[in-house]
Amino acid sequence: MQHFECMSTIENISRLEKDVLTLAEKFGATDKTSRHVLLVLEEILTNIRLHAYKKEPGLIEISASLCDADIHLLHLEITDWGPPFNPLVDSAAPDLESDIDDRPVGGLGIHIVRNLTHALSYVRLDAAHADALAPLSGGNRLCLSIPLG
Amino acid sequence: MQIAQQQQGDFLVLTLEGELDAVTTPTFEAICDKLLEAGTRYVVLDLAGVSFISSAGLRSILILAKKLRPVQGELRFARMQAVVTEVFVLCGFDALFSTFPDVASAIVR
Numbered sequence: 001m002q003h004f005e006c007m008s009t010i011e012n013i014s015r016l017e018k019d020v021l022t023l024a025e026k027f028g029a030t031d032k033t034s035r036h037v038l039l040v041l042e043e044i045l046t047n048i049r050l051h052a053y054k055k056e057p058g059l060i061e062i063s064a065s066l067c068d069a070d071i072h073l074l075h076l077e078i079t080d081w082g083p084p085f086n087p088l089v090d091s092a093a094p095d096l097e098s099d100i101d102d103r104p105v106g107g108l109g110i111h112i113v114r115n116l117t118h119a120l121s122y123v124r125l126d127a128a129h130a131d132a133l134a135p136l137s138g139g140n141r142l143c144l145s146i147p148l149g
Numbered sequence: 150m151q152i153a154q155q156q157q158g159d160f161l162v163l164t165l166e167g168e169l170d171a172v173t174t175p176t177f178e179a180i181c182d183k184l185l186e187a188g189t190r191y192v193v194l195d196l197a198g199v200s201f202i203s204s205a206g207l208r209s210i211l212i213l214a215k216k217l218r219p220v221q222g223e224l225r226f227a228r229m230q231a232v233v234t235e236v237f238v239l240c241g242f243d244a245l246f247s248t249f250p251d252v253a254s255a256i257v258r
Contacts, residue, residue: 038201046203050171094240096241097244103245105212109204
């Protein structure tokens with residue numbers, strides 16, 4: 001299990017994405033699955049930067065490990081300490097069929113994440129889960145796996 | 150993100166270079182708004198130089214397309230890389246837009 005953390009600035013997030021990508025490649029990610037890892041990270045971390053930490057940058061934590069099942073899976077736990085937000089429930093439903101006029105512009109980020117991951121789940125962390133660095137108000141954790149093979 | 154503009158026939162060809170994500174889309178949207186104000190109606194996005202697109206990029210494309218509708222404009226795509234096509238298809242954008250292998254065929258009306 002490898003742990004990464006940073007404050008949610010654009011520069012830090014870009015570096016964090018590269019670090020996790022380097023790990024995924026070490027675990028055997030192909031060009032294609034590396035792109036999937038980057039896309040999933042970009043969607044989730046951008047969401048945290050723009051919504052969980054709207055006013056000022058806050059702490060993002062990622063735990064990454066390799067699940068060596070039938071296929072290689074990169075397992076990620078991504079945590080922020082912003083207000084409660086469950087993207088699996090609270091995001092707009094994507095509309096993939098309407099024409100340009102009727103198609104809503106929201107919901108695509110979570111649609112991409114759902115489609116490129118396995119076993120996507122959300123948990124709201126209460127203060128008891130918080131570590132020494134985190135505020136006591138609680139946080140949001142997304143757990144997911146991305147096929148690397 | 151670098152964006153070059155060139156009028157070719159009826160179409161304004163925007164050649165994008167870089168990543169179309171949450172960091173770069175505000176620049177892209179601002180340029181598009183200016184072009185629309187200036188009367189641009191027919192747009193080709195040349196995406197040969199775009200190596201990454203996220204939902205933020207797709208959203209800005211959909212917003213541009215919506216703004217072109219009331220003025221009977223059109224948005225087309227040329228030279229899309231496979232990595233961008235994959236995200237287009239995943240999000241059902243392939244059904245919304247015409248894509249062309251090169252700019253020359255994209256600007257034929």
